[in-house]
Amino acid sequence: MARLLQAPPKFNPSEWDIANKMQRASTESQKSSSERTIAESQRLLDEVEKTTRKTQSDVNKKIEQRREEIKFWKQELDNKLEQIVHETEVLLSFKTRLEKSLESCEEPLIVAQKCLLNRQRRAGIDLVHDEVEQELVKEVEVLQGVIALLGRTLEQTNEQIRLNRSAKYNLEMDLKDKFTALMIDDYCASLTNNTPDIRYADDAVKIEGNFVSPEDWIDFSNVNVEKAEKQRNNSLALRALIDGILSQTANDMRKQCEAVNVAFRSRVKEVKDAKHKLETLLAMRQCATHPSTGFVKVMDEIASQEKNIAALKKAIADKEGPVKVAQTRLEARNHRPSVELCYDTVQYKLISEVQEITKNIQRLKDTLAQAETELKGLSRRQLSLEEEIQVKENTLYIDEVLCMQMRESVYIKNF
Numbered sequence: 320m321a322r323l324l325q326a327p328p329k330f331n332p333s334e335w336d337i338a339n340k341m342q343r344a345s346t347e348s349q350k351s352s353s354e355r356t357i358a359e360s361q362r363l364l365d366e367v368e369k370t371t372r373k374t375q376s377d378v379n380k381k382i383e384q385r386r387e388e389i390k391f392w393k394q395e396l397d398n399k400l401e402q403i404v405h406e407t408e409v410l411l412s413f414k415t416r417l418e419k420s421l422e423s424c425e426e427p428l429i430v431a432q433k434c435l436l437n438r439q440r441r442a443g444i445d446l447v448h449d450e451v452e453q454e455l456v457k458e459v460e461v462l463q464g465v466i467a468l469l470g471r472t473l474e475q476t477n478e479q480i481r482l483n484r485s486a487k488y489n490l491e492m493d494l495k496d497k498f499t500a501l502m503i504d505d506y507c508a509s510l511t512n513n514t515p516d517i518r519y520a521d522d523a524v525k526i527e528g529n530f531v532s533p534e535d536w537i538d539f540s541n542v543n544v545e546k547a548e549k550q551r552n553n554s555l556a557l558r559a560l561i562d563g564i565l566s567q568t569a570n571d572m573r574k575q576c577e578a579v580n581v582a583f584r585s586r587v588k589e590v591k592d593a594k595h596k597l598e599t600l601l602a603m604r605q606c607a608t609h610p611s612t613g614f615v616k617v618m619d620e621i622a623s624q625e626k627n628i629a630a631l632k633k634a635i636a637d638k639e640g641p642v643k644v645a646q647t648r649l650e651a652r653n654h655r656p657s658v659e660l661c662y663d664t665v666q667y668k669l670i671s672e673v674q675e676i677t678k679n680i681q682r683l684k685d686t687l688a689q690a691e692t693e694l695k696g697l698s699r700r701q702l703s704l705e706e707e708i709q710v711k712e713n714t715l716y717i718d719e720v721l722c723m724q725m726r727e728s729v730y731i732k733n734f
Contacts, residue, residue: 379508382504382507383508386504389500389501390501392497392537392540393494393497393498395540395544396494396540396543399544399547399548399551400487400494400547402551403486403487403490403550403551404487406483406551406554406555407480407483407487407554409554409558410479410480410554410557410558411480413557413558413561414473414477416561416565417472417473417476417561417734420565420569420734421466421469423732423734424465424469424572426728427462427731428459428462428466431455431458431462432459433722433725434455434722434725435452435456435459437717437721437722438451438455438717438722440713441710442710443706443707443710444707444710445590445713449582450582450586451579451586451718454575454578454579454582457575458576461571461572468568469568472560472561475557476557476561479553479554479557482550483550483551483554486546486547486550486551489546490543490544490547493543565733565734569733569734572731579726580723580726583719583722584723587715587718590718591711593711594708594711597707598708601704601705621698621701624690624697625694628687628691628694631690632687635680635683638679638683641672641676642677645669645673646673648669649669652665652666652669
């Protein structure tokens, strides 16, 4: 307890003096260090402020440059999108033209096929593979070829429309991203040090794995623009091709249709001429046995021949009396008695008369047989001519009424 109350040790004056000197020296050193720190801090403050302002200014410029780049590519994408949309709309109208043209081929093809089918009903010698049939077959081939060509072109057009829409989709997606990026950079450009909603963001400087390089960013939009331009050029070329195809196919169909119509008109004229000649032959026929007599009607010729046959038969019948008289006289004179059975002049004349009448009857019978043969020939020719005229009438009905009237509905127009 006595120790606890012991007085602290005493320092001598020299120690006190040294301690004071050390305090002053330490204070001066600390003051100098503090002054240096203040000076360094001020310098650092100025440097950091300048650096921060300069960096922030540079960042603001970069953001503005980036905004301009985005605006540039956005404008490029907008232009290409407008072009590809317009081109697709025009190509859709060309698709409609193709569809209408393809649809318009159906009726001419059906008409041509019906004409070929109807012409199979021609009879006899008129069932001929004539120029009309050749042109109709060619017309069917032309129409089928046109339908196939238009079908392939329509498929190509549908594919090009799909490619255009694909390019449009890529442009729209790129534009959507560009719009979002521009909105974000506009927001960033609007931020200042005094903006109320600025905040700390953890891991803000972290580079994510899905970041792309500026070169890749440019290439991405450039590829979209180039693809859109390529499809637009392809679409333009396809439209020119469609124009040429529609024009050429319409001309081909129109030309072939007219060729068929000309062949029909020519054939109808030929059949009418042939029918007229047959009717003339039926009405008038030159006598082969008497050329100098000119032409007589077949019907009159038949009537004359029938009269001739009747006259021949009557003449034969009329000779029965004279031959019977002559034969009766000869038979009676054969009963003369004894020396009276003389071969006198009467007997000679009677025998000569019987022979003459018999010979003339045979001549009449031969002529009658020939006349009957001629009558049969005339009747057969009459029937043959009438049948042939009927064939021609059937052909004219098929070609002129069924086919040509049906073809009047065919109209080839440009689409």
